[in-house]
Amino acid sequence: MITIQNTDGDRRVLLLDNSFALDESPDFPEYLFDVIFIVNDTVEETKAILNSINPITSTKCCYKPLFVASALKGKMGNYDEIIDGYADDWNSMEVLAKVESIIEYNAKIGLNAQEDPIMSSNQFFIRLTRYLISRKKTVLEPRLDVSASTGYVIPVFDLFYRLGQYELSDYFVFIQSMSEKGLFRATKFVNKVYLCPSCLHSHLLYIKTCPRCGQSSIQTEEVIHHFRCANVSPEHTYNFGGQLRCPKCNKILRHIGMDYDRPAIIHTCNTCGNTFIEPKTKTLCTSCHKTHDAEELIPQDFNIYEITSEGKQSIISPNIGFTIYTEFYDNYIEYNRFVSRIRLLAEQKFSGNITGDLLVGKIWILNEEGETMPIRPEEIELVCLYFPNNKVSAANNITYVGSVIRDYAGDTEEEIINFQVMMSETLRAAVPILKPGEKICYTYMKLQGNQSTIGDFIKEMDYISVTPDDTAVYAPVEESQKQ
Ligand SMILES: [Zn+2]
Ligand SMILES: [Zn+2]
Ligand SMILES: [Zn+2]
Structure with a gap:
């Protein structure tokens, strides 16, 4: 049954x-109805209806009030986030109000119901954010969810x-670019x-492994130090029929602290027999089943975000006054991922897996006072292009370009x-x-040294150089037209 009635x-x-x-x-x-009322008492059927008929992804239902049966109250899980109310009578005072x-608020802020089908992750994010503004839900708070992809998630996202509306990498870039443009503001870490x-x-298993052979079958025991003869060896070498006896001088050990102590723990690999103090931590991803070293994991901050008043205006505006780089450029990545990638490439270079040079180019804009200016979308677009x-990535008022100069002909100079x-x-x-008084600068960093310099190289990425390799200054439009 599907019908339209007047309230x-x-x-x-x-x-x-x-x-x-x-x-x-x-x-x-779309113009024939103002409100959607789903008249179904079963949770699963109502969820199935909501998957396509909802005020975010449906082109005809965009931002319209939506109600479901009162029997479903408290049973809809995260679907509750896109339901305006639970009722059986669409003429009740509560529903009408x-x-x-x-409808009045949407008209006031100029939110138009007419929307196109969603073709990309970013279009979806804009639609969802518009919906949240329409419902005055402008605080985005991540919550812990054992079944969710990244552990912390914003339930409505x-x-x-x-439902397959977006990729996680697009999500992180979206949040980062919204906050860089001042449309979202992190209010709490x-x-x-x-x-x-x-x-x-985020669902990773942490596994301690042998640094020599990489296997995880490891025995861990304490080391005993016998004061009298200075012998230090694993506890099992002291165990003679249930008695603690020194394997070197044969004396019985009696009082911990008096004649012996346990200064450390030691690991022994059951596979290759290696003994070691520090096991190597690896992670096994329960989602993609890949194994990574713990240092390769991507750090990600989760914050509570608020949509700023500038954000509300900008997001609702029909010709959205900003671009999201990933919409057009698939070479733009979020800064955390960029840094992780540089680190991986650096490790690969020093372990001999890749030859050639690793470069990181940095571009920034200075004003008349010599202060760095916030990144402009057009700047990133140019660099992507x-x-x-x-x-390409951006953070710290700097736009970055990563480059591996492969050592094809044994000489990388020309490529540099x-x-x-x-x-x-x-x-x-x-x-x-x-703008008047501004100049744009670049410099590039070339990775040199060895494994131990990777950390310094990455730290240096955060900063501009006082001696840029090249600069270009503001030129009034009239002058460039004369040329
Ligand atoms: Zn081993
Ligand atoms: Zn001894
Ligand atoms: Zn994975």
């Missing part, structure tokens, strides 16, 4: 009791992640967690010069985005 408040309510391809149906155009308040570098899930085969030329060309191309 006592003179609104038109779409009533339906089972799944229906509403968006594709020519019989129920809620309908009016939502996770609901749609499970929740936790820093470490994600699988392959799939970004000029370096289509490199990874090409990289410098491209960086300079990018600066020239960026002149039109500069």
Whole structure:
């Protein structure tokens, strides 16, 4: 059953009791109804209906008030996030009042119901954020969920992640770029967690392994130090028929602290017999089943975010006044992932798995006072465009380009010069985005040294150079037109 009826408040309510391809149906155009009422008492059937008929992803139901049967109250899990109320009578005072308040608020903030089908993760994020603004839910709080991809999730986002609406990497870039543009503001730090570098899930098993052969069948025991003869060896070497006796001098050990102590623990590998103090921690991802060293995991901060008033305006505006780089450029990655990638490449280089040079280019804008300026979307777009085969990222008011110069002909000098030329060309191309008094600069870092210098190299990435390799300054439009 699917019908449209008038409410006592003179609104038109779409009533339906089972799944229906509403968006594709020519019989129920968007302008014929104002409210959706799902008249079904079963949880699973109502969830199935909501998967396509909801105020976020359905083109015809966008931002419209939606109600389900009162019998389902408290039973809908995360679907509760997209339901405006539970009721059986669409003419009850409560429902009518809620309908009016939502419709009036949407009209006031200029949220138009007409939307296109969702074609990308970012379009989906915009739609969901608009919906949250429409419902005045402008605080995004991650919660712990044992069954969720990243452990901490914002329930309404996770609901749609499970329906296949977006990729996790796009989600992290979205949150990062919204906060860099001041449209979201982190109001409280929740936790820093470490994600699988392959799939970004958080459900990892931590495994202690033998640093020599990598196996995890390890025995752990304490080491005993016999004061009298200074013998130090694992506890089992002291065990003679249930008595603690020194394997070197044969004396019986009596009092801990008086004639012996246990200064350390030691691990012995059951596979290769190696004994060692520090086992190597590896992680096994329960989602993608890949194994990684603990150092390779991607750190991810989870914060409570608030949509700022600038964000509300910008997000609701029909020609959204910002671009999200991943919408157009698949070489843009979030900064945490960029750093992890550089670290991995650096380790690969020093362990001899790759030859050639590892470069990181940095671009930044300075104002008249010599202060770094916040990153501009156009700046990132240019860099993505000029370096289509490199990874690009941004943070600390710096835009980054990562590059591995492969050692094909045994000489990387020419390739490095090409990289410098491209960086300079990018600066020239960026002149039109500069404001009076500003200049745009670049420098590049080349990884040198050995394993122990990786940390310093990565630290240095956070900072601009006082002696840039090249700069370009603001030029008034009239002058460039004369040329
Ligand atoms: Zn071993
Ligand atoms: Zn002894
Ligand atoms: Zn994984």
